[in-house]
Amino acid sequence: MVPGSRTLVLVRHGQSSDNEQNLFSGFRNPDLTDRGVAEAKAAGRRLKELGLRFELAFTSKLRRAQRTLAIILEELALADLPVEVDEALNERHYGELSGLNKAEACTQWSPEQVHLWRKTYEAVPPGGESLAMTAARTVPFYERQIAWRLQAEQQVLIVAHGNSLRSLVMHLEELSPEAIITRNIATSEILIYTFGASGGMSSKVSVLAD
Template sequence: MSDRILVLVRHGQSEWNLKNLFTGWRDPDLTEQGVAEAKRAGALLKAEGLKFDVAFTSLLSRAQRTLSLVLGEMGQESVETLASQALNERDYGDLSGLNKDDARAKWGEEQVHVWRRSYDIPPPGGESLRDTVARTLPYYNQEILPRVLRGQTTIVTAHGNSLRALIMVLEKLSPEGIMKREVLTGVPMVYRMRADSTVEDRRDLAV
């Protein structure tokens, strides 16, 4: 197996995922299911025999707690960890904290669908996925990728859309392609990287 390993994990289910709320930069905790998902991710990664050299996460507690639970399950609590706002979830602006059905009732199903699933149209006061890519990608290129290319086995625990920004680049997806890509909670995506920073292969670890 290549030494250049990058693992991406979306945080486990949060309380607001469960309630069908737009979350963004708000900071709810994990549900019991989310804790179980994070621990399961750690068990799957441990079974792969991976030993992490460095970990990256966002400033939001659901991602940080997921990382802590993953590393705890692996017996690797002392891994160097770096947290950055660059890895925060997409900011949903005025939609944050709203139930998705209530948002549809207020603005109409078509408009909410545009905000959720278009690449470059942000919700009021918030970010589009293009905006999220614009803040996430430079951090990946400057901080995360160099560690991977040096042979440091690296884990990133973050959010559906900040991880989509990375997946878009790693897998060379179009804006249309990345908007259709589902990123499941608590499922590790293991990338083996070539020396030129392209992806050799990717596997999702699931039970």
């Protein structure tokens, strides 16, 4: 892959201890597991292989994303790259589901209800956020802080979370609420978008770090 200007790269954090235990995480702040560290290193190596360089990186206020980004930048020899941290990129808030094992949640409510809360656009878990509510903070942040940088021919890296990234993917790819239900982003998965001079997306590539 030949890197160009106006490139946006999205990376989901490596496996966290909550991922390992199949827990709803949301605003919880677990660290990476050893596997998560290895996944982050592999993502950094893959980005290096692809020849990608960046002017700026963004991440959330949660440890698992920040540590993943730090590991990636170390692999890229970009440890001094400017990084902006903002809670707008935090994972969606899972409310009463936070900290529960997903199988246990299905027993407490129902598999169908839990699936609606996890994957659909509008469903709101008790005390938490829907994907639509997550998008209401991630998309304006993208438009305010990132879109203009892409039009200024910068290459930007975002390391964040499964659902905060899903909300951005929905916006970037103009996906319907129905289409986003089946769109999943794996830990350390890399999504690469390039944009034309008019601002429209010109290409998209999904890359697994391993």
